[in-house]
Amino acid sequence: MRRRDFLTFAGGLGAAWLAPTPVLAAARDLSGILPGGGGNYGNLLILIELKGGNDGLNTVIPYADAMYASLRPTIGVKRDQVVQLDEHSGLHPEMRALLPMWQANELAIVQGVGYPQPNLSHFRSIEIWNTASRSDEYLRDGWLSRAFAERSVPSGFDADGVIVGSAELGPLSGGARAVTLTNPAQFLRDASLASTNAAQVSNPALAHVLRVENDIVKAADGLRPRQGQYVLRTPMPQGAFGNVVKTALQVVAAADSSAGVPQPGRGVAVLRLTLNGFDTHQNQMGQQANLLRQLSQGMMALRAGLTELNRWQSTMIVTYAEFGRRPRENQSGGTDHGTVAPHFIAGGRVRGGLYGEAPRLDRLDGNGNLPFAVDFRDVYATVLQRWWGLNPQPVLGDGFKPLEVLRV
Numbered sequence: 001m002r003r004r005d006f007l008t009f010a011g012g013l014g015a016a017w018l019a020p021t022p023v024l025a026a027a028r029d030l031s032g033i034l035p036g037g038g039g040n041y042g043n044l045l046i047l048i049e050l051k052g053g054n055d056g057l058n059t060v061i062p063y064a065d066a067m068y069a070s071l072r073p074t075i076g077v078k079r080d081q082v083v084q085l086d087e088h089s090g091l092h093p094e095m096r097a098l099l100p101m102w103q104a105n106e107l108a109i110v111q112g113v114g115y116p117q118p119n120l121s122h123f124r125s126i127e128i129w130n131t132a133s134r135s136d137e138y139l140r141d142g143w144l145s146r147a148f149a150e151r152s153v154p155s156g157f158d159a160d161g162v163i164v165g166s167a168e169l170g171p172l173s174g175g176a177r178a179v180t181l182t183n184p185a186q187f188l189r190d191a192s193l194a195s196t197n198a199a200q201v202s203n204p205a206l207a208h209v210l211r212v213e214n215d216i217v218k219a220a221d222g223l224r225p226r227q228g229q230y231v232l233r234t235p236m237p238q239g240a241f242g243n244v245v246k247t248a249l250q251v252v253a254a255a256d257s258s259a260g261v262p263q264p265g266r267g268v269a270v271l272r273l274t275l276n277g278f279d280t281h282q283n284q285m286g287q288q289a290n291l292l293r294q295l296s297q298g299m300m301a302l303r304a305g306l307t308e309l310n311r312w313q314s315t316m317i318v319t320y321a322e323f324g325r326r327p328r329e330n331q332s333g334g335t336d337h338g339t340v341a342p343h344f345i346a347g348g349r350v351r352g353g354l355y356g357e358a359p360r361l362d363r364l365d366g367n368g369n370l371p372f373a374v375d376f377r378d379v380y381a382t383v384l385q386r387w388w389g390l391n392p393q394p395v396l397g398d399g400f401k402p403l404e405v406l407r408v
Contacts, residue, residue, distance in 0.1 A: 039151040039388045041269040044315045046248065046302065049170065049272065050295070052279030053122070055288060055325035056341030057359060059095070060109055064088045067361035071328045075285050075335070085109075089358060094293040097300050105352035106303075107344060108405040112356045112373030114340035118323060122279070122337075126322035130170045132377050132396050141174030143380055144270060146395045147388070148176050153269045158255045165244035166274040181247055234305040237297040241275050245298045248273055249305040269388075273298075278321060282332035295319075299346060313348035316387055316406075318379060327361055328368055339369040343379065349407050378403055 058075065062068050063082045082090035083099065089111075091098065101107040117135040119125045128135060132143035141149075144161065153160045161178040163169070172178045230253045236246040248271050255267045275295055280288050299317060306312040324341030342356070357373035365371060381392040382402040392400060 039147075039153070039269075039390050041153050041157070041388060042267070042314060043387050044252070044268070044311060045270040045383055045387065046315060046317045047171070047270065047272040048295070048299075048317065048319045049166070049274045050278050050291075050319055050321040051166075051274055051276045052321070053125075053323045053325060053337060054278040054291075054321050054341055055280060055284065055335050055338075056111075057325070057327055058284070058288060059092055059292060060085075060111060060342040061090050061092065062088060062359050062361065063090050065359075065361055071361065073329070074333055075329045085354065089354060092289065092292050094289045095296045097293070097296040101300065101303060101346060102352060106348060106350050107346045107352045108350050108355055108403075109342050109344060109353075110355045110374055110379065110403065110405070111342045111358055112340045112370065113343050113376050113379065114323070114370075114372030115375055115377070116372070118339045118369075118372070120323060120337040120339075122322055126170075129320060129322055129376060130173065132171075132380055142169065142171035142176070143395055144171040145174040145176040147384055147390060148269070150394050151388075151390055153177070157267050157269065159268050161270040161272065162248075162251050162268050163272045164247045164251070164274075165241070166272075168274075170272060172270070172272065181251070230309070232305050232308060234301065234308050236301055236305075237294065239294060241273075241294040241298050242301070244273050244275075245301050245305075249302065249309070252306070252309055252311060280325070280334045281330065281336060282334040284329075284334040299344070303346070307348075316345065316347040316350065316383070318383065319344045320376065320379075324370075326368055327359070327364060327370060340372045345379070345382075345403075345405050351405055351407050355403060355405060374403070375400060382406070 057068065057072070058077055061077050061082050063077070063079045063084070064087060069076050077092060081093045083093060083096050084090040085102065098107060115128065115135060119128060119135050127133075127138075130142050131139040132146075133139045148160050159179050160176040161172045163172065163178060163180040163182075165182065167180050167182050169178070169180075232246075232249055232253060234249070236242050236249075251268065251271060275291060275298070277287065277291055302315075302317060303312060306315050320343055321341060324338045325335035326338040328335075330336055340359075355374070359370050361370075363371065377396045377400040380396055381400040382405060384390040384392040384395055385402045386406050392402070
């Protein structure tokens with residue numbers, strides 16, 4: 001167990017950690033901070049994993065393409081129900097909540113995101129996304145861990161990253177200083193037990209373990225609710241993902257201030273949230289509609305909460321998943337593992353609009369799948385270069401260019 005290995009406490013997501021306390025001070029604007037270490041980690045990244053592989057064609061719908069209805073006679077969204085974005089594409093009706101963000105030009109939709117020679121195994125494909133590897137390449141470390149190894153997050157930050165709603169390390173695997181908050185209250189209780197001074201221990205191995213435990217204490221103390229901490233007034237969605245969003249915003253509020261007083265040089269660089277259930281092999285219509293409603297309401301709650309915390313201009317939200325689904329519906333009212341899917345990038349400095357390439361249903365490959373138009377590592381290059389001011393080449397390798405989705 002290395003000192004910068006992950007600090008993980010698993011369990012069910014709890015809400016007790018989010019109990020209200022009085023508001024004593026407003027949060028701060030971090031959009032201009034350039035912390036030590038070279039990266040602009042005052043710019044917060046929020047990753048939302050759509051676990052299981054979201055069906056892109058029923059998310060961003062090519063409603064004007066006659067082949068869409070032909071490929072999906074049962075599960076296709078009717079043209080008059082689509083939330084139209086332009087004369088060709090529209091959102092699933094349960095994503096209507098995102099319209100204010102779209103109309104404010106703060107939502108970019110990148111279509112056709114995938115990679116060459118796609119792997120349709122859940123385990124292997126998400127490993128490719130998490131490590132930013134080629135499909136025939138096996139890397140140990142997550143792409144975010146490699147980025148933080150190149151340019152470290154300031155030591156005063158409570159953690160490099162915080163994972164909410166999952167115990168999986170994902171893109172933060174392999175060395176980042178991160179905390180999983182599947183159960184925030186349990187995390188704080190367990191972390192409070194790790195208080196022995198490693199300098200007083202003669203056994204080197206035990207001293208090393210204690211240093212790791214004391215890192216847990218440090219992170220816990222930074223994320224611990226305290227009297228006078230800023231309390232969000234923004235209402236949160238109901239349900240499991242609403243609790244994940246609520247926890248994520250509480251982390252931002254807690255990391256940005258101490259007893260309600262802004263603390264320069266503190267914070268976290270990345271939050272990763274997980275929304276489960278997108279492996280829709282059967283009975284997709286109702287299941288996906290519910291998930292897309294949770295995603296949309298959660299993203300709008302993040303926008304409202306981050307605006308209240310004066311962090312919307314310094315936050316970028318990016319969705320991702322291991323793959324999309326096949327264009328043709330199956331015989332069980334669902335869709336099977338496919339290749340590409342659209343993904344969302346949102347934030348106060350995002351240049352909204354449609355990017356990439358709309359799905360060409362007349363150009364399916366021999367397996368009935370869509371070819372990719374945008375390599376997912378181009379999205380990562382956008383984070384690294386445009387958002388954090390890092391060189392993406394040491395992290396991703398050659399050939400990946402950032403998307404022009406951010407305002408100067």
